[in-house]
Amino acid sequence: MAAGSxxxxxxxxxxxxxxxxxxxxxxxxxxxxxxxxxxxxxPKVRDVVASLAINPNTVLKAYKELExxxxxxxxxxxxxxxxxxxxxxxxxxxxxxxxxLLGWLAAADKAGLDxxxxxxxxxxxxxxFHERRGGTGRVRRGAARDEKExxx
Amino acid sequence: MTALTMPANQGEDAHLRPLPLRRMAxxxxxxxxxxxxxxxxxxxxxxxxxxxxxxxxxxxEATYCHPASSVACSINFxxxxxxxxxxxxxxxxAVPVLIGAFTGAPVLARELETGTYxxxxxxxxxxxxxxxxxLVPLAVAVTAAAGAFTVLLAWYNQPFVAAGYVxxxxxxxxxxxxxxxxxxxxxAFAIGVLAGMVIRRAVPAIAATLAVYAGLAFTTGLWLRQxxxxxxxxxxxxxxxxxxxxxxxxxxxxxxxxxxxxxxxxSAVAKLCGAASRRVIHVNGGxxxxxxxxxxxxxxxxxxxxxxxxxxxxxxxxxxxGGWLLALSILLLAATIWLVRRRAT
Amino acid sequence: MNVNVIEASGLGKRYxxxxxxxxxxLAVPAGxxxxxxxxxxxxxxTLLNLAAGLASPSAGTVSVLGGVxxxxxxxxxxxAFVAQDTPVYKNLSAAxxxxxxxxxxxxFDKPYARARLAELGIPLGRKAGKLSGGQRxxxxxxxxxxxxxxxxxxxxxxxxxxxxxxxxxxxNVMTAAAADGVSVVLSxxxxxxxxxxxxxxxxxxxxxxxxxxxxxxxxxxxxxLTGPAAEADTYTQRPVVHARRGAxxxxxxxxxxxxxxxxxxxxxxxxxxxxxxxxxxxxxxAVALPGPARSRQAEQSEVIR
Numbered sequence: 001m002a003a004g005s006x007x008x009x010x011x012x013x014x015x016x017x018x019x020x021x022x023x024x025x026x027x028x029x030x031x032x033x034x035x036x037x038x039x040x041x042x043p044k045v046r047d048v049v050a051s052l053a054i055n056p057n058t059v060l061k062a063y064k065e066l067e068x069x070x071x072x073x074x075x076x077x078x079x080x081x082x083x084x085x086x087x088x089x090x091x092x093x094x095x096x097x098x099x100x101l102l103g104w105l106a107a108a109d110k111a112g113l114d115x116x117x118x119x120x121x122x123x124x125x126x127x128x129f130h131e132r133r134g135g136t137g138r139v140r141r142g143a144a145r146d147e148k149e150x151x152x
Numbered sequence: 153m154t155a156l157t158m159p160a161n162q163g164e165d166a167h168l169r170p171l172p173l174r175r176m177a178x179x180x181x182x183x184x185x186x187x188x189x190x191x192x193x194x195x196x197x198x199x200x201x202x203x204x205x206x207x208x209x210x211x212x213e214a215t216y217c218h219p220a221s222s223v224a225c226s227i228n229f230x231x232x233x234x235x236x237x238x239x240x241x242x243x244x245x246a247v248p249v250l251i252g253a254f255t256g257a258p259v260l261a262r263e264l265e266t267g268t269y270x271x272x273x274x275x276x277x278x279x280x281x282x283x284x285x286x287l288v289p290l291a292v293a294v295t296a297a298a299g300a301f302t303v304l305l306a307w308y309n310q311p312f313v314a315a316g317y318v319x320x321x322x323x324x325x326x327x328x329x330x331x332x333x334x335x336x337x338x339x340a341f342a343i344g345v346l347a348g349m350v351i352r353r354a355v356p357a358i359a360a361t362l363a364v365y366a367g368l369a370f371t372t373g374l375w376l377r378q379x380x381x382x383x384x385x386x387x388x389x390x391x392x393x394x395x396x397x398x399x400x401x402x403x404x405x406x407x408x409x410x411x412x413x414x415x416x417x418x419s420a421v422a423k424l425c426g427a428a429s430r431r432v433i434h435v436n437g438g439x440x441x442x443x444x445x446x447x448x449x450x451x452x453x454x455x456x457x458x459x460x461x462x463x464x465x466x467x468x469x470x471x472x473x474g475g476w477l478l479a480l481s482i483l484l485l486a487a488t489i490w491l492v493r494r495r496a497t
Numbered sequence: 498m499n500v501n502v503i504e505a506s507g508l509g510k511r512y513x514x515x516x517x518x519x520x521x522x523l524a525v526p527a528g529x530x531x532x533x534x535x536x537x538x539x540x541x542x543t544l545l546n547l548a549a550g551l552a553s554p555s556a557g558t559v560s561v562l563g564g565v566x567x568x569x570x571x572x573x574x575x576x577a578f579v580a581q582d583t584p585v586y587k588n589l590s591a592a593x594x595x596x597x598x599x600x601x602x603x604x605f606d607k608p609y610a611r612a613r614l615a616e617l618g619i620p621l622g623r624k625a626g627k628l629s630g631g632q633r634x635x636x637x638x639x640x641x642x643x644x645x646x647x648x649x650x651x652x653x654x655x656x657x658x659x660x661x662x663x664x665x666x667x668x669n670v671m672t673a674a675a676a677d678g679v680s681v682v683l684s685x686x687x688x689x690x691x692x693x694x695x696x697x698x699x700x701x702x703x704x705x706x707x708x709x710x711x712x713x714x715x716x717x718x719x720x721x722l723t724g725p726a727a728e729a730d731t732y733t734q735r736p737v738v739h740a741r742r743g744a745x746x747x748x749x750x751x752x753x754x755x756x757x758x759x760x761x762x763x764x765x766x767x768x769x770x771x772x773x774x775x776x777x778x779x780x781x782x783a784v785a786l787p788g789p790a791r792s793r794q795a796e797q798s799e800v801i802r
Contacts, residue, residue: 011693016769019693049675053667054693055530056675124764131755131767168570175600182593183586266587270580271637274549276573276602276644 005043007035011052019054023062031071031085042072042080171277176285184290187255195297198247199304202240206308209233213311221316230317237312241324244305248333249365251294252340257357259286260488261348283492287485291341298337305333313394320466321396323373330470335477340365342484349488372473380472383459389446391460398459402449409454421445424452500527500563502648502680503548507557510543516704517543521557523699523709525682527647530674532695532712533684534774540704541684542581545652548682549578562647574603577641581652583634587626591619591636598640610643617665631662638666642673649673651683667694692770700777707777708785712770715785719773722749724763732760738783739776750776752785 007030009023017025030036045059063080066072073083108118212233217225260283263269273279305328312318318325327336343364347357378398391397400412410416425448446456461469501524508521518540525531533541546552547559550568565571585594591614599605614621617639619632628636634654641649651670655663671694673679685691691698698715700708708715719738729740729747735757738750750768759765768776777783 013689013693046672046675049671050668052693053664053671053690055696056671057529057696058693059675124766127767128755128765168574170570171601171603178600179597182589182597186588267580267582267584268586270551270578271584271586272601273551274573274576274578275598276570276604278570278573282601 004047005041006030007043009043009048009052011054020058020062020065023048023059024065027062027066027071031082036082038082038084040082042066042082044079170281173281173285175277176282177289179282180286180289184255184259184286187258188290188293191251191255191294191297194250195247195301198244199301202304202308205233205236205240206304209237209308209311213315217311217315225315229311230315234312234317237309237317238324241309241318241328244328245324245369247301248298248327248336249340249362249369251298251337252342252365253344253358253361255290255294256341256344257348257361258354259290259345259348260492261352261354261357264349264352265354279492280489283489287345287488291338291481291485294341295334295338299331299334302329302331302333305329316394319394319396319463321394321461321463321469323377326377326469327369327373330467331474332470332477335474335481336369338481339368339477339484342481342488343368346484346488346491349491377469377473378461380469381461381465383461385457385459387455387457389456391458392462394463395460396463398461400456400458402454402456404454412456417445417449420454421448424448501525502527502563503559503561503682504564505544505547505557505559508544508547508554508559509556510540510547510552511555516555518547519556519704521704521706523706525680525697525699527563527680528678529697529711530671530681530683530695531697531699532691533682533699533701534686534688534691535684535701536778537686538703539701541686541701542652543704544701545578545650545682545684549576549650551578575647576650577644577646577648578650579634579637579641579652579654582657583637583654585625585633585637588624590622590624591628592621594625594636594640595621595643598644602644604645606643606645610639613639613642613669629662631658631666634658634662634666635669638669642669642677642679645677646679648680648682651681653684653686655685656687663690688771688774691774695770698770698774700774702778702781705781705784707781707783708774710785716768716770716773718752718754718785719768720751720753720755720757721766721768721772722751722753722759722763723747723766724749724760728760728762734758734760738785739780 009026011019011022042063045056048059049056063072063074067074071084072080074080105118212229216228263272272282309325313320320326320329326332340361344361347360351357351360383398402409402417410420503525505521505523508518509516510518521544533544535541547554548561548567550572559567561567561572562575595607595610599607617635619628619636625633625636655666658666670681674681696712698708698710698712699706724747726742726745726747729742729749732749735751735753738752741748
């Protein structure tokens with residue numbers, strides 16, 4: 001049907017983010033913004049490699065991670081297709097999280113941290129959190145997992 | 153990843169048959185057609201020259217040189233064409249080495265010099281077959297071309313031989329006749345190939361080939377060739393026919409006394425015969441003072457001896473020379489192939 | 498199936514009195530793009546020449562494609578080598594190069610080669626000497642890939658190319674790796690692009706292997722600790738590869754994982770490939786070898802024992 005994928009990947013080599021993670025993030029971002037809908041095909045590994053000159057294993061790794069997250073599914077011989085939209089977190093939970101975050105920001109401000117400092121601290125902590133989790137997104141909590149089990 | 157199915161077994165690998173040597177036919181041609189073409193062009197140009205001038209020479213010889221000792225012959229033939237023939241013959245001595253050096257030296261030297269051996273020796277055919285598949289056809293081609301050219305050279309020299317102006321054994325023409333010309337060309341090629349492999353640069357390899365060949369050719373012409381078969385010795389004043397005179401000397405009582413025209417001879421003659429031995433002859437307006445030494449020394453018991461190679465030995469000598477040059481060529485090419493095999497950068 | 502495309506044991510190569518490569522033991526797994534990095538003169542070309550069969554070892558052994566002797570018929574058949582400066586015959590046209598390579602090998606995919614050259618805009622009739630540097634490199638790569646090798650070895654393939662040519666070249670290499678499962682070993686002394694391209698790393702310095710392993714594993718087993726310079730000398734929890742000091746602050750590249758404890762007052766960050774490589778290159782004595790994956794024979798013999 002459609003000749004290619006709706007999205008096209010790009011690379012930011014200076015961002016410090018590993019290549020495969022950039023691809024994962026771009027897919028998730030595209031899902032959030034509606035560029036990708038369930039049923040759409042992700043760019044073929046070969047095409048990504050040809051346009052970005054990156055290692056095919058990297059692309060496969062990114063697609064595998066997305067698959068584990070339940071966002072895509074690979075059809076052997078055909079490609080990788082979007083399976084689900086990004087999970088919608090339940091509203092009460094979102095509100096609660098937001099409130100906690102505002103509280104943290106106030107505390108940080110009181111301790112004398114400026115906004116750049118807050119961002120730096122948050123980014124550093126996020127990185128640690130990501131690594132401790134093994135960076136695979138294996139352990140998923142909350143509505144996403146439940147949703148996945150419902151579909152299965 | 154698309155699972156890489158790469159067999160780890162040795163069985164399949166061990167049974168990989170080598171690519172046939174004839175695969176090298178096109179590569180050898182394509183890469184060396186320029187050199188071969190140049191050889192053909194040069195030989196062709198020289199051939200045209202030899203053919204045109206040779207026709208004139210044949211005509212003159214046929215017309216004026218029967219008998220060969222006539223004055224007409226020396227005016228219209230030997231006087232007119234003799235010097236040219238000498239110069240041409242000497243120039244032609246360079247042909248084998250030029251062909252051999254310019255075809256042989258670049259074969260390996262260019263590959264090593266430009267780095268393309270890193271492509272050639274990593275192809276599936278392997279470096280051995282690649283080398284052999286190039287060297288053998290080239291060697292055969294230059295040798296065959298030289299062999300064909302010899303026919304023309306023999307034809308060119310034939311009137312001078314017939315008129316007694318030059319003998320086939322003469323250093324000037326021996327290398328142009330029979331199998332020698334082709335054999336020398338092959339040897340030059342083999343020297344060039346080995347030089348190219350060892351020196352790894354085309355121009356120095358060509359220079360080295362010229363130098364080595366020159367040394368070999370001079371050594372052969374001046375020293376080795378006369379020793380292929382032990383020369384005959386005669387006490388007659390003039391060796392028979394168009395024999396190749398090697399040297400002359402005087403002996404007394406079975407023992408060597410002194411060489412012909414040597415200082416020893418001159419002092420002996422002066423001592424024994426004194427001034428009476430001088431005799432003046434006028435020849436063609438010039439004055440030559442001839443020492444009538446032979447008569448004088450003969451009276452005092454000296455025997456004049458001459459060593460020579462009879463004309464009948466011309467072909468045996470050709471085969472001997474061709475034979476050892478062929479053996480040398482094979483040895484040098486084998487050494488080159490051994491070096492290719494061994495040379496691991 | 499664990500096959501090693503290049504396996505070396507105690508491999509060494511000497512030129513005259515100088516050892517260009519020493520005590521090199523590694524096992525490069527199939528199905529990867531391996532980057533061989535190191536400064537000039539480190540022995541990269543020597544190692545690749547040994548693997549390609551252009552050189553023979555002075556010490557130790559090297560085998561390719563799962564145990565085949567380097568330089569043997571089977572090795573030559575399965576390996577395509579593109580040497581530094583991508584040598585091609587200058588007076589041969591591209592079409593001639595295709596025909597030549599087809600004649601010299603068992604397998605050659607001429608339609609693929611022609612299609613690639615057409616895509617790249619390289620005219621078949623022009624002599625290779627008249628092509629640009631990038632086009633010559635692409636031509637050399639094309640004939641190498643058209644041989645359908647199991648292993649492609651590239652010696653500093655892009656050092657002479659401008660950025661666009663470099664990108665196109667690597668894109669083609671990566672596509673071949675993706676589409677045809679070709680294992681790739683490429684050497685470079687330019688570190689910047691390697692993280693995108695390589696998933697196996699060999700770091701060579703002064704003729705010896707400093708680092709050899711999967712890029713993910715190597716990066717996951719190193720951390721950059723940042724903390725007070727005063728405490729830097731007394732840090733002993735994990736092996737320190739390289740230290741950089743300011744007056745007050747120091748950065749220590751240590752061999753540690755994400756789960757390892759960080760001394761109080763210190764911060765831990767992951768390390769990028771370029772930074773890690775530079776650190777090792779600055780410390781010739783430092784070595785990080787997870788140990789080469791054993792060949793199946795070695796594993797079997799252990800089981801029996």
